[in-house]
Amino acid sequence: MDLDGQFDEVEQEFVTQLRRVVDREIAPRAETIDRDASFPWDNVRALNELGINGVFIPREYGGTPTSYRCILRLVEELSRGCAATANTWTNTYLTAHAITSFGTSEQMARILPRINTGGLAAVAFAESAGVADDVSSSTTLTPHPKGGWLLRGEKRFITNGDVAEVIVAFANIPEPVGDRKHLTAVILERDTPGLVIGPAETKLGYRASSTVSLFFDDCALTTADILGVEGAGYPILRRIHAKSRPCLSAQAIGIAGAAFDEAVRSTNDRQIFGQRVLDFQGVQFMFADMISKLALARSWMLYVGRLIDEYPAENHELEGSILKIAASDAAMSITTDAVQVNGGAGYMAGATVERLYRDAKLTQMLEDANEWDRARIGSSFLNAP
Numbered sequence: 001m002d003l004d005g006q007f008d009e010v011e012q013e014f015v016t017q018l019r020r021v022v023d024r025e026i027a028p029r030a031e032t033i034d035r036d037a038s039f040p041w042d043n044v045r046a047l048n049e050l051g052i053n054g055v056f057i058p059r060e061y062g063g064t065p066t067s068y069r070c071i072l073r074l075v076e077e078l079s080r081g082c083a084a085t086a087n088t089w090t091n092t093y094l095t096a097h098a099i100t101s102f103g104t105s106e107q108m109a110r111i112l113p114r115i116n117t118g119g120l121a122a123v124a125f126a127e128s129a130g131v132a133d134d135v136s137s138s139t140t141l142t143p144h145p146k147g148g149w150l151l152r153g154e155k156r157f158i159t160n161g162d163v164a165e166v167i168v169a170f171a172n173i174p175e176p177v178g179d180r181k182h183l184t185a186v187i188l189e190r191d192t193p194g195l196v197i198g199p200a201e202t203k204l205g206y207r208a209s210s211t212v213s214l215f216f217d218d219c220a221l222t223t224a225d226i227l228g229v230e231g232a233g234y235p236i237l238r239r240i241h242a243k244s245r246p247c248l249s250a251q252a253i254g255i256a257g258a259a260f261d262e263a264v265r266s267t268n269d270r271q272i273f274g275q276r277v278l279d280f281q282g283v284q285f286m287f288a289d290m291i292s293k294l295a296l297a298r299s300w301m302l303y304v305g306r307l308i309d310e311y312p313a314e315n316h317e318l319e320g321s322i323l324k325i326a327a328s329d330a331a332m333s334i335t336t337d338a339v340q341v342n343g344g345a346g347y348m349a350g351a352t353v354e355r356l357y358r359d360a361k362l363t364q365m366l367e368d369a370n371e372w373d374r375a376r377i378g379s380s381f382l383n384a385p
């Protein structure tokens with residue numbers, strides 16, 4: 001299914017250039033960096049040479065902004081080659097998006113040019129007792145006796161946490177003034193005193209992306225470090241999630257597409273009992289189901305991307321949740337079948353489909369676990385007319 005005809009010339013050029021880099025450099029490195037769980041610095045450099053962070057940076061800060069659906073397409077393409085690299089890029093995008101949407105002109109001028117030229121960034125909301133919501137975050141932001149704020153607490157499982165130049169983190173103000181809410185977003189720079197980075201997690205999949213805990217040991221922040229206004233963190237978090245669910249879905253679709261292509265190639269190449277594996281009609285049925293799931297998820301991704309581009313002020317969370325369930329469940333099912341049709345060879349470490357199968361699992365639980373998405377969709381019908 002060709003999705004690229006809908007993009008303008010500049011967008012098509014970004015997709016074409018990225019595809020070239022993915023085929024030549026990123027996909028060939030995927031197995032090694034997965035095995036070694038090493039951060040994909042070479043891939044980050046290759047992406048920066050393309051200037052691809054510019055697609056989510058406003059022109060006044062040096063960017064070449066594209067539509068959101070083009071960003072989804074780029075995430076998909078990158079994930080086809082290496083989902084870990086795509087996750088690193090996506091988290092940088094989400095941080096830039098939060099700062100672009102809610103930052104002051106000083107914050108934007110301080111941070112966005114650095115991201116435009118390749119700086120990495122992270123979003124930190126998750127904690128050991130669950131993800132931050134309007135009141136439950138145990139990370140606190142309290143007034144500093146000498147003015148400003150003190151940030152104290154811990155976040156866990158933060159993508160890019162150890163490589164990011166800038167982090168958007170969420171914390172509660174324990175005693176908000178007046179009718180202000182608790183949750184507040186802050187911007188931290190890597191060299192903020194009191195910011196301690198935990199060791200890298202070892203993961204089942206996405207092994208080359210970095211995932212760490214962050215500890216805030218009384219980090220002194222000023223009003224200039226508050227993103228938006230105090231107590232307005234929850235709408236910022238929701239805005240990030242509204243964009244991050246489709247991005248994660250695009251990762252799932254990229255993973256699923258790579259698994260499908262690999263399954264087609266290997267079942268055409270391999271002969272058993274005197275015929276190609278793909279000659280078995282039972283195997284052909286599996287391929288029909290795989291491509292049906294993939295095609296539907298991809299077309300819904302395009303639809304959601306268009307909705308968000310054309311009606312940016314409206315809430316598209318339900319469509320995003322539908323996409324995330326469809327795309328991540330398709331990725332899990334397609335990668336499972338891709339392992340199956342490869343037989344024992346597909347189960348071996350180093351097989352492409354084996355890596356994709358491990359990567360697919362994460363897409364069902366990130367952002368919100370899929371159960372949350374199902375609850376969000378299901379409960380929307382409770383008081384339906």
Ligand SMILES: Cc1cc2nc3c(=O)[nH]c(=O)nc-3n(C[C@H](O)[C@H](O)[C@H](O)COP(=O)(O)OP(=O)(O)OC[C@H]3O[C@@H](n4cnc5c(N)ncnc54)[C@H](O)[C@@H]3O)c2cc1C
Pocket residue numbers: 091122123124125126127128129130131156157158159160203206211362365366367368369371372375
């Ligand atoms: C590799 C990786 C990278 C990550 N990167 C980041 C990052 O960059 N920034 C960040 O802030 N966080 C990040 N996270 C955290 C991630 O967002 C959370 O892990 C995710 O939201 C799930 O939360 P949890 O782990 O607390 O699971 P829990 O909330 O403990 O959920 C556990 C399980 O309970 C079930 N469940 C939960 N809610 C419901 C419900 N409403 N109905 C029915 N069942 C339910 C589901 O099966 C769910 O999987 C990352 C996590 C991983 C694994």
